Amino acid sequence: MLEVDPTILAKPEDDAYASSGYDTSTASLSSSIYQYVFENGRRYHSYYGTDKYLLPIDEKEQDRLDLHHEIMRLIWHKELHEAPLHQPHRILDIGTGTGIWAVDMADQYPMAQVIGTDLSPIQPNWVPANCQFQVDDAMMEWAFQSNSFDFIHARNLSSGVSSWDHLMSQMKRCTKPGGYVELCEMEIKCHCNDGSMKPDHGMKVYVDYLRESLEKIGRPPVDGRFMTKLLEGAGFEDVRAVKANQPVGPWAKGAKVKQVGAMALLQSTETIYESYGMALFTRVLGMDQEKVQEICDAARRDGRNKNYHVYCVYYRVYGRKPIA
Numbered sequence: 001m002l003e004v005d006p007t008i009l010a011k012p013e014d015d016a017y018a019s020s021g022y023d024t025s026t027a028s029l030s031s032s033i034y035q036y037v038f039e040n041g042r043r044y045h046s047y048y049g050t051d052k053y054l055l056p057i058d059e060k061e062q063d064r065l066d067l068h069h070e071i072m073r074l075i076w077h078k079e080l081h082e083a084p085l086h087q088p089h090r091i092l093d094i095g096t097g098t099g100i101w102a103v104d105m106a107d108q109y110p111m112a113q114v115i116g117t118d119l120s121p122i123q124p125n126w127v128p129a130n131c132q133f134q135v136d137d138a139m140m141e142w143a144f145q146s147n148s149f150d151f152i153h154a155r156n157l158s159s160g161v162s163s164w165d166h167l168m169s170q171m172k173r174c175t176k177p178g179g180y181v182e183l184c185e186m187e188i189k190c191h192c193n194d195g196s197m198k199p200d201h202g203m204k205v206y207v208d209y210l211r212e213s214l215e216k217i218g219r220p221p222v223d224g225r226f227m228t229k230l231l232e233g234a235g236f237e238d239v240r241a242v243k244a245n246q247p248v249g250p251w252a253k254g255a256k257v258k259q260v261g262a263m264a265l266l267q268s269t270e271t272i273y274e275s276y277g278m279a280l281f282t283r284v285l286g287m288d289q290e291k292v293q294e295i296c297d298a299a300r301r302d303g304r305n306k307n308y309h310v311y312c313v314y315y316r317v318y319g320r321k322p323i324a
Helices: 059-075 100-108 164-174 202-216 224-233 255-270 272-283 289-304
Strands: 036-039 042-045 090-094 113-118 131-135 149-155 175-191 237-247 311-320
Touching (some): 036 272, 042 272, 059 237, 059 272, 090 100, 090 164, 100 113, 100 149, 164 175, 175 224, 202 289, 224 237, 224 311, 237 255, 255 272
Parallel strands (some): 113 131, 149 175
Antiparallel strands (some): 175 311
16 A cells, blocks of 8 residues: 655645655657557557557657656566566567667566567667567467467557457467466556545546547456456466555655656656557547647646545566466
8 A cells, every 4th residue: 555655745735746846747560550640630540440548658658668767667566577687688679659668678687589569660770689579460460379478468558459359369279388477567447545536536537538539449457466367368377476665745654656657747748648548549439629728627626636645556477377
């Protein structure tokens, strides 16, 4: 349970973080793969179809993804994975995004070949020699050989998964006997331990809309229990689940968790609400851009208020493919 730092509590006339010292504002492929669609001022993927991935892929979003990776490193004690790996030789990252996790893994395991796949080629060109990226759709048949990876990793992929059965079957097929698969996802739900989050809290309202839109397109939010059942149902053994809390804002006790909260607030202050909500709310829920912006602004405003102590929960779940 996250405990509120009493030194961060606001006076009635003081509900911003700046007064407490936390100011979170900031100033060789086919050419068809580089064709995008533009909506509401953002750039979206289109090569495999506009419904495959509903978050933007422009430079603003890439910066947010890299910031999110640093938040994940702090939350998980700078460990890039939970599975007990021992000198892996082949590692696969599904939905690699900017490729930052794959690059870090290539540095950590220089004996391994690390491959990152994604719908869009937004990864850097300058990477470690043992790291490479491929454009691919995880919802189609994988071209990789069976029993070829020691470790397969997927993070923040759930909103783009149209068939978990297909994904798990491909993961299991391509994992070596004795190798591991690990899923990392945020539970799309706002948590609060002290009652400071009311039903009309901007972040809660936003997340409720987000859950509704994902359920409408057949991609309901996941949690640790769901992912545990996925791995067990696919035949993995020794399945383990761990969770970590991410406060929104530096209101919690402890230097590290306070830093996580400040970085999460910075992420939400920038573009995270529009990134997740703009396409879903306009395309699926039929809202206009102005209404979506209003919802995002309310979530951002209440997230900045240090009287509200809201946090999210991340899960890591891994399992081992049987040797026999």
